[in-house]
Each structure stands twice: as structure tokens, then as C-alpha cells.
Amino acid sequence: MLAPSIRQDIYNIYGFVRFADEIVDTFHDYNKEELFNLFENDLNLALTNKISLNPILNSFQHTVHTFNIPKDLIDSFMSSMKMDLTKKVYQTNEEYAEYIYGSADVVGLMCLKVFVNGNNDQYEELKQSAMRLGSAFQKVNFLRDLKADHDDLNRTYFPNTNLNQLDEASKKLIIEEIEADFAAGFEGIQRLPLEAKFGVYTAYVYYKKLLSKLKKTPSMAIKTTRIRVPDYQKVGLLAKCYVNYRLNII
DSSP states (O other): OOOHHHHHHHHHHHHHHHHHHHHHHHOTTSOHHHHHHHHHHHHHHHHHHTOOSSHHHHHHHHHHHHHTOOHHHHHHHHHHHHHHHHOOBOOSHHHHHHHHIIIIIHHHHHHHHHHTTTOHHHHHHHHHHHHHHHHHHHHHHHHHTHHIIIIISOOBOSTTOOGGGOOHHHHHHHHHHHHHHHHHHHHHHTTSOHHHHHHHHHHHHHHHHHHHHHHHSOHHHHTTSOOOOOHHHHHHHHHHHHHHHHTTOO
């Protein structure tokens, strides 16, 4: 759903962030901290030398240098991933915001660098919307993956929320926060270059549908199951998005 001219570079960013996330979330039988440190060292060498024998890092460094992705975005992402090695509970709004910025907002900004193809004025104009959309996607993931994060990984991302007794009032506050992020993110989608608009808009519609299902699900049921959008509904959403995109009514 992205134009061929930018598709590979978005793959390259995704491969990098997926790799780091897998180390901290799934390599349970190994020394995760040691592996992550090795990965971070290889990353820094790849960025410095503009080559790596790790094909994922080699692809990522190519995109970083092609689109001048700032190193501080990469550092913030790695910092949030590193938090997942040891931090289990986010007790303050400041900790929560820092984690989301590094784990989601900066990924949106990396992609935005590719979407605007070096246009710094456009990047600055869309920056806040890209961050809010990244936040919305991440918070929906947190809510959808509540059971796995809490029961399997012993993580609690939402501050001031008792996930053992998640009530409707707490769920409502979380959803209202996500809806505000979506509203701000949508303003940016409307102004994206055509190469990126259809793909990002489709992701937005999919995540909005997921949030709608979470909104209708009783709070304690969210804690015991993983809500998903069935494949037949995904096909319907895709078709609707394509029609809206072609008619320019996004």
C-alpha cells in the first residue's frame, strides 16, 4: 500500500525495530542483556562504517544515511528497548511518556523522514502528528496485549492503573487518551505525500477498528483474551480505504 519508491526503506526500518524488540521480548533462554549490547555495538559500527555483515543492520544504515535520519531518534528507540530488559512497572506519567516516545513516536518520525524524502519543512510540519499517531498505535497494542504483557512478561505500562482489577473507568480514560492521539494523527495523514498516504491511512483505519472492538469489550475480558480484527473485516476495511483514497475523501 506504499509506493514502490519508499517501500523498501520502510521495510528496512521495520526490520531494525522488529529485531531489537524480538531480543527483549522473546529470547528468554539466552542472556538478553548481553545479546542486546552486542546488537547495539553492531548497530553503531554499521552507522559509522556505512556497512554491516548483518543484513538487517546493513539495510537500516543505508536508509538512515539516505534520508538523514537523526541519531537521537535511534538512540531513543534503543533506550526504550533497553528499559524492557529490566523495567516491569511504569509508575509515573513521565516514565510512560519516555517509553512511548522511544518505542513508538521515534519510529513514526523515522518513517516520516522517508515519506517526505528530505523535505525538512514538511517534516517539521508533520512531526507532531506522526508522533501522536505512533503513540496511538502503541497504546492500542498495550491494551490489546494486556494479557501477554502482564501475565507472560510481567510488564505494566499504564501508570496509575491496577491491571489485576482493570475497571471500566480506567479503561475509559485510556481509550479517551488514545482517541485524542488518533485525532491529532489523522490531521497529519491528510497532509502526507501521496506515496505514503494510502498505506498510513489504512493502518490508521485498522487500528481505529481495533480500538472500537476494545472499547466494546468488558474491561476484565481484555485482561483474559487478545482482541483481534477478523480477516474478512480486514478485507472490507482495505476496500473502503482504497475507495476513500481514490476519491480523495480521506
